Amino acid sequence: MKLYYATGTCSLSPHIVASEAGIALELERVDIGHTPPVTETGADYSAINPNGYVPALRLDDGSVLTEGAAIVQYLADLKPETGLAPPAGTPARPRLQSWLNFIATELHKMYSPWLFHPEYGEPLQAVAREKIGRRLAFVEAHLATSGPFLMGERFTAADAYLFTIVGWSGYAKVDLSAFPQVRGFMDRVAARPKVHDAVAAHSRASRRTLQNA
Ligand SMILES: N[C@@H](CCC(=O)N[C@@H](CS)C(=O)NCC(=O)O)C(=O)O
Known part of the structure; x- marks a missing residue:
């Protein structure tokens, strides 16, 4: 492949x-x-x-x-x-798909292209950052109650995707200081060999x- x-x-x-x-x-x-x-x-x-x-x-x-x-x-x-994806036909599989879709549409496409193209200008970028902040607050609350990973105890494909997109935060000037759970998640995932x-x-x-x- x-x-x-x-x-x-x-x-x-x-x-x-x-x-x-x-x-x-x-x-x-x-x-x-x-x-x-x-x-x-x-x-x-x-x-x-x-x-x-x-x-x-x-x-x-x-x-x-x-x-x-x-x-x-x-x-x-x-x-x-x-266990990177729960088996199809179990209730956990659509929950994984729910996370993947959330990351793709609510985070990935909010970071990119809006925050990657300066030509959109600061007003539009501020809107994107505000929306990302609300979505990260949702992830923050979820990790606090149901972590350490998105699906609980096990690292899954959704965590790989979240780690990848939130990893753009420095470049995109998305402030993670209000999200200690998210920052902890990023450190946990980065530490995996x-x-x-x-x-x-x-x-x-x-x-x-x-x-x-
Ligand atoms: N819907 C696609 C979007 C992929 C995507 O946005 N890829 C970006 C890099 S992160 C890219 O290649 N952009 C170049 C382009 O759009 O021409 C997916 O989820 O795989």
Whole structure:
């Protein structure tokens, strides 16, 4: 399997899930700033994902799966024993999907693009930061009562995604000082050896096979 990724982006989330699951991924970096986007091997990325964004996962049958929330579930389901995604058909699975959807729509797309493009200007960015603050307050309250992870005692794919997006807070000037539970969560996740490996590999990786990163 090959993960199309770009450093510093949401493609870290499936990278973490693969690392936690012990799944070997081939990696191919995409220059998403290039028009049209190209991969490091010179391939036209828009022929791989017509939407031009990362992540995308090339499956072993040659087909391509897009959308981070779907990709992390696919990877987690390959290794059900890890508990990275509860089994389909159990009440816990839609709760995982609820978190993934919340992170994708209420956090990911509030941080990006609003806080990543200065051309939107400070008034719009202030609106985005205020909304993110309200959503983080919700996460804060949840972690306080039901943590240490989003689904309770076990680290899941939703935690990988939350860690990835909230990790943009410094760059996006989102103040986490009012959210000690969230900050504790970030420290807890960052301290996981397989997360550490994925973060390091995500930053330095070039096209190669990543064995159990
Ligand atoms: N809906 C997509 C969005 C992915 C996304 O926003 N990717 C960003 C990086 S975090 C990207 O590649 N942006 C470049 C672009 O939109 O052209 C998903 O959840 O996977």
